[in-house]
Amino acid sequence: SAVISQKPSRDICQRGTSLTIQCQVDSQVTMMFWYRQQPGQSLTLIATANQGSEATYESGFVIDKFPISRPNLTFSTLTVSNMSPEDSSIYLCSVVAWGQGSEKLFFGSGTQLSVL
Amino acid sequence: QKEVEQDPGPLSVPEGAIVSLNCTYSNSAFQYFMWYRQYSRKGPELLMYTYSSGNKEDGRFTAQVDKSSKYISLFIRDSQPSDSATYLCAMKPSSASKIIFGSGTRLSIRP
Numbered sequence: 001s002a003v004i005s006q007k008p009s010r011d012i013c014q015r016g017t018s019l020t021i022q023c024q025v026d027s028q029v030t031m032m033f034w035y036r037q038q039p040g041q042s043l044t045l046i047a048t049a050n051q052g053s054e055a056t057y058e059s060g061f062v063i064d065k066f067p068i069s070r071p072n073l074t075f076s077t078l079t080v081s082n083m084s085p086e087d088s089s090i091y092l093c094s095v096v097a098w099g100q101g102s103e104k105l106f107f108g109s110g111t112q113l114s115v116l
Numbered sequence: 117q118k119e120v121e122q123d124p125g126p127l128s129v130p131e132g133a134i135v136s137l138n139c140t141y142s143n144s145a146f147q148y149f150m151w152y153r154q155y156s157r158k159g160p161e162l163l164m165y166t167y168s169s170g171n172k173e174d175g176r177f178t179a180q181v182d183k184s185s186k187y188i189s190l191f192i193r194d195s196q197p198s199d200s201a202t203y204l205c206a207m208k209p210s211s212a213s214k215i216i217f218g219s220g221t222r223l224s225i226r227p
Contacts, residue, residue, distance in 0.1 A: 009157070040124060042217040043160070043204070092159050105150075105206075105215060107159035 002027055002097035006108030013083055013115050020079045021111045023093030028073035030096075034066070037090040037110070046091075049076045083115045119143055122205055122218030130226050135192040139205035139218045142186065146207040146216075149181050151190045154202045154220065163203075164190065195225045 003026040013019050023032065034046040046066055047055040055068040069077045080087050093108040122139045129135055137151075148167055152160035164179040166172045172179045178191040188207070192199055205218040 004159075006159070040219060042118075042120070042122075042219040045214060094159075102165070103211060104162050104165060106162065107152075109159045110157070112157065 001104075002029065002095050002106045004093055004095060004106060004108035006093050006111060008111055009109060010112035011114070013113065015084055015115060017083055018079055018081045019083065019113060020077050021091055021093070023076045023078070023108055025074045025095055027097065030073070032070065032076045033094045033096075033105075034068065034076075034078045035092040035094060035107075037092060039089075043092065046078070080113065083113075085115045088113055088115045117142060119216050120205065120207060120218045123221055124219055126222040126224055128224045128226060129195060131195060131197060133195050133225075135190075135195050135199070135223060135225075137190040137192075137203050137205075137221050137223070139188050139207075140186055141188075141207060141216075143207075143209065143216075144183070144186065145209035146183075148208045148211065149179070149188050150206040150215070151177075151179055152204040152206060152217075154204060156201075160204055197225045197227050200224045 005024045007022050032049045035043045036046055037043050045058050046061045047057040047068055049055045049068045049070040051070045051073050065081055067079045091111045094105050096103050120141045151164040153163045154160040166179050166181055169181045169183045176193045180189040202220040202222050204220040206215050208215045
């Protein structure tokens with residue numbers, strides 16, 4: 001399994017500002033993922049962050065709005081840029097790691113973001 | 117139509133009851149099925165992981181997959197107040213594929 005530390009755990013931000021969320025894993029992993037979880041909705045994959053290359057974004061998400069860094073195999077950041085109230089959500093970092101004999105997806109504790 | 121449908125609840129049952137949580141899906145290519153538990157202000161935690169059809173049991177939890185009906189279930193026996201959480205089903209067609217999540221069912225176990 002993997003232990004994932006994510007911070008901040010929550011923040012309240014003003015419209016038009018940016019917030020950077022950090023994700024630290026206790027072991028080296030090839031791929032890290034960023035998800036958004038809006039109230040009453042399923043988890044939506046924002047992008048996949050690979051070390052040494054640009055992140056791969058899902059349909060509906062763009063690099064200018066959600067720039068991602070992946071400087072090494074244990075760390076990644078997601079920035080939510082030029083925020084609006086529609087960006088209020090939980091943002092989750094996750095990694096694929098071995099657990100119970102196969103690869104599984106593990107999550108950090110999430111960042112609760114509120115935009116005023 | 118969503119690929120994965122899950123009743124959002126909330127579902128409230130008395131302590132000790134058997135809980136049944138369900139998801140339906142439309143993509144017959146799904147082969148890997150998961151259940152995650154998410155406590156308030158926490159990230160999802162993997163609870164059960166199954167491949168293809170059949171049952172898998174782990175303590176008080178049983179995961180059931182019926183691929184012919186495109187229907188998966190999670191049963192919780194002897195439910196405890198500590199089981200109160202949101203339960204998300206998830207699935208994917210192959211080991212390397214993106215996971216598709218249900219929207220989650222809020223469960224409350226009354227003491």
